[in-house]
Amino acid sequence: MMKKIAVFPGSFDPFTIGHENIVRRALPLFDEIIIALGENSQKKYLLSLEKRKSIISSVFKDDAQVKVTSYKGLTVNYCTANNANFILRGIRNSKDLDFEQAIAQMNKKLDDSIETIFLVNAPEYSAINSSIVRDIYVNGGDVSEFLPKGISLEN
Numbered sequence: 001m002m003k004k005i006a007v008f009p010g011s012f013d014p015f016t017i018g019h020e021n022i023v024r025r026a027l028p029l030f031d032e033i034i035i036a037l038g039e040n041s042q043k044k045y046l047l048s049l050e051k052r053k054s055i056i057s058s059v060f061k062d063d064a065q066v067k068v069t070s071y072k073g074l075t076v077n078y079c080t081a082n083n084a085n086f087i088l089r090g091i092r093n094s095k096d097l098d099f100e101q102a103i104a105q106m107n108k109k110l111d112d113s114i115e116t117i118f119l120v121n122a123p124e125y126s127a128i129n130s131s132i133v134r135d136i137y138v139n140g141g142d143v144s145e146f147l148p149k150g151i152s153l154e155n
């Protein structure tokens with residue numbers, strides 16, 4: 001049997017408990033989940049790529065099924081290169097749904113062999129959004145309750 005490998009692509013700036021919940025709920029569905037940070041030169045990030053990777057690696061240090069990497073270019077090409085037939089994404093609300101539907105349909109056009117799998121988030125995570133967490137953090141607010149246990153954004 002072919003291994004079921006999913007890529008969970010994102011910026012994860014920062015990785016929140018909403019992201020963590022999606023990955024943990026997807027673990028029983030796949031043999032391996034590759035959390036893949038897209039490197040976009042146009043985007044301004046709060047945290048460095050290395051910092052974002054090290055946070056996510058520490059969250060899943062006891063989960064051998066989870067790998068943390070980064071990539072440039074098209075997500076579907078990255079999937080093919082890693083024998084992943086699935087893209088994992090989370091849906092919080094109708095805005096996510098509209099956006100994610102378009103991306104999934106375009107990805108399907110680009111590579112028909114890759115399926116996007118959506119998990120609808122648990123309601124307690126609906127408002128957790130990396131860009132709002134960043135705003136709170138840069139303005140001196142406490143964001144620890146939105147981050148996985150034991151994670152701090154300080155170096």
Ligand code: ADP
Pocket residue numbers: 009010011012013016017018019022088089090091092096121125126127128129130
């Ligand atoms: P991107 O820059 O690609 O939007 P993000 O890091 O913001 O990447 O999000 C990656 C994925 O995680 C997306 O599918 C997004 O919808 C999902 N996601 C983000 N926050 C949450 C949350 N609180 N609950 C569930 N899914 C979420």
